[in-house]
Amino acid sequence: MLVLEAKLKGKDWQYELLDEVIRTANFVRNKALRYWMDNKGVDKNDLQKLCAILAKSYEWAGQLNSQARQSSADRAWLAISRFYANCKEGKPGKKGFPKFKKRGRSVEYKQTGWKLAEDRKRITFTDGFKAGSFKLIGSRDLNFYQPSQIKRVRVVKRADGFYCQFLVDVERSEPQSPNLKAVGIDLGLEFFYTDSEGNQVENPRFLRKSEKSLKRLQRRVSKKKKGSKNRKKAINKMARKHLKVSRQRREFAVRTARTLVTSNDVIVYEDLKVSNLVKNHKLAKSISDVAWYMFTIWVDYFAKIRGVHVMSVPPHFTSQDCSGCGERVKKSLSTRTHKCPSCGLIEHRDLNAAKNILAKGLGLKSTAGHAESQKLGETDPLACVEKSTQVKVSRRAKNPTP
Numbered sequence: 001m002l003v004l005e006a007k008l009k010g011k012d013w014q015y016e017l018l019d020e021v022i023r024t025a026n027f028v029r030n031k032a033l034r035y036w037m038d039n040k041g042v043d044k045n046d047l048q049k050l051c052a053i054l055a056k057s058y059e060w061a062g063q064l065n066s067q068a069r070q071s072s073a074d075r076a077w078l079a080i081s082r083f084y085a086n087c088k089e090g091k092p093g094k095k096g097f098p099k100f101k102k103r104g105r106s107v108e109y110k111q112t113g114w115k116l117a118e119d120r121k122r123i124t125f126t127d128g129f130k131a132g133s134f135k136l137i138g139s140r141d142l143n144f145y146q147p148s149q150i151k152r153v154r155v156v157k158r159a160d161g162f163y164c165q166f167l168v169d170v171e172r173s174e175p176q177s178p179n180l181k182a183v184g185i186d187l188g189l190e191f192f193y194t195d196s197e198g199n200q201v202e203n204p205r206f207l208r209k210s211e212k213s214l215k216r217l218q219r220r221v222s223k224k225k226k227g228s229k230n231r232k233k234a235i236n237k238m239a240r241k242h243l244k245v246s247r248q249r250r251e252f253a254v255r256t257a258r259t260l261v262t263s264n265d266v267i268v269y270e271d272l273k274v275s276n277l278v279k280n281h282k283l284a285k286s287i288s289d290v291a292w293y294m295f296t297i298w299v300d301y302f303a304k305i306r307g308v309h310v311m312s313v314p315p316h317f318t319s320q321d322c323s324g325c326g327e328r329v330k331k332s333l334s335t336r337t338h339k340c341p342s343c344g345l346i347e348h349r350d351l352n353a354a355k356n357i358l359a360k361g362l363g364l365k366s367t368a369g370h371a372e373s374q375k376l377g378e379t380d381p382l383a384c385v386e387k388s389t390q391v392k393v394s395r396r397a398k399n400p401t402p
Contacts, residue, residue, distance in 0.1 A: 001151075002170050006138030008123075008155070008162040010131075017131040018155060018162050024064045024129075025072045026104025028054060032076035033098050047073040063128025065113030071152075072107070106156045114153050116142070123153070123164060136164065145170065159239035175307045182266035184358025186318070186350045187292045189283070190336065192256070194350035196358040201256060206248045207289040214241055249291050257298035261308050268361030269296060270315035270353075313360040323347075323355035 008018075031054055032047045039046075051069040055062035061069070079098035086095040113127045120142035124133040136142075142150075145168050152167040184196040192201040217238040224231035260267060274293045278284040296312070303310040320328050322338070324345040329338065331349070338345070338352040345352075 002168040002172055004138070004140040004142065004166045004168060006136040006140065006164050006166075008134040008164050009137050010134040010162075014131050014134065015162060017129050018125075019157070020060075021064065021068075021125075021127075021129050021131065022104045022107050022155070022157055024061055025068060025107040026101055027058075028061065028064070028069050028072040029076045029104070030100045032073045033079070033100060036076070036080055036098075044074075044077045047077055064107075065109055065127035067110035067112055068107055068127065071110060075108075105158075106154055109153045109155075110151070116147060116150075119143075134162075134164070142166065159236055159243045172305045173307075174305050176262060178265050179263075181264045182268070182358060182362060183260075183264045184354040184356070184361060185260070185267060185269040186354040186357060187270065187272060187290075187295070188350050189286050189290060191350060192290065193295075194348070194354050196351070196354040198351055200350070203290060204248070204252055205286075205289060206245050206252070207285070210241065210245050214238065214245075217241055249289070250294065253291055253295045254298050257295055258302050261299060261302040261306055264308065266309045266311075266361070267299060267303065268311045268313060268358050269299070270318060270357055271312035272315055311361045313357055315357075318353040318356040318360070319349055321356055323352045323359070 028051060032050055035047065035050050036042045048070055051066070051073050055064075055066070055069065076098070079096075083096050083098055109125075113125060115124045115126055117123070117133075120136075122133050122135055125131040149169050150166050151169050154165040154167070156163045156165060186194045188194065189203060192203045194200045217234065221231065221234040221238055224234050272292055274287065278287050280287075300310055302308070317328065319338075320330055322329055322340040322343065322345055324340060325343040327340055327342040329340055331338070336349050338347055338349050340346075
């Protein structure tokens with residue numbers, strides 16, 4: 001599935017109608033959630049039936065496209081099913097009980113309620129709200145795809161306007177020629193990541209660099225009278241600044257992930273639990289700003305379409321163990337240099353961790369000393385990956401999951 005996005009250009013009255021559409025979709029979602037709370041044994045089909053009842057009970061809810069109402073109910077059921085899954089798996093802490101949304105940000109149409117122009121440069125929404133036709137502004141050309149390939153259309157509201165997302169059913173594949181290069185990645189805060197070859201990518205720190213202007217905009221918001229137009233304008237300016245920071249972070253993650261995938265055949269990174277790491281209040285802001293999870297998601301995506309092997313390994317003791325001899329050298333987070341008293345290896349902490357991560361991913365023992373690390377470059381990474389995969393498959397065959 002490919003997601004193509006374009007900005008919607010229309011008139012002010014059309015934007016107001018889109019606002020009503022999104023509010024109505026959020027109303028249906030909240031009503032479906034309330035129906036589940038008040039009635040035991042409700043399933044997804046019951047929430048679908050509720051949409052027709054709401055359309056008859058509320059005239060303005062009936063103006064929303066029927067499939068858009070069903071999509072809103074599907075969103076409520078997605079939150080419910082996630083809560084059930086967390087309870088069944090025994091997830092520690094909060095289980096993610098579904099909550100009501102005060103403000104909606106999007107509405108999703110399926111096959112009806114919208115129509116594309118012949119030149120694919122305009123879209124018309126044909127439901128009861130009659131928002132009319134909008135011009136599509138973007139760099140992606142929809143003429144490459146048939147209308148039947150567009151499975152869903154999503155309208156998203158952001159601080160700088162409304163956007164339209166097209167979910168296109170197409171298989172994306174861009175295989176690359178193998179170069180027999182394997183690399184381990186250690187994600188950090190001092191550097192965005194350090195690989196096992198010693199290459200380092202600087203941490204951009206987009207939020208930290210914009211904190212001064214964000215605080216100034218926040219002070220302007222607090223000085224305005226609540227409910228006034230000037231306060232709404234100040235809030236919009238602050239929201240645009242936050243939107244810019246998030247776009248910078250996303251663009252950096254996409255660009256860095258693509259570069260990493262196109263340069264290697266095997267990538268190994270540590271499986272970090274970011275939700276647990278941000279509980280450290282001294283590092284929470286920096287961890288959120290660096291966006292490790294977003295980066296790994298894009299690495300997995302580009303690796304899938306390019307045929308690159310990607311593995312995640314447990315992060316336990318990757319920074320403490322020596323990559324040369326395997327000796328466990330305990331060090332605090334502020335100690336940035338690894339010094340092994342056993343073999344005398346001295347190198348940057350992140351580089352040592354990256355080498356251990358690569359050795360874990362390829363199934364090589366880090367306790368074999370410098371001789372094993374020299375053989376690492378002579379080892380076929382793809383053969384190691386295939387071997388480790390066969391071992392995992394054989395273990396699953398012996399101990400099948402219920």
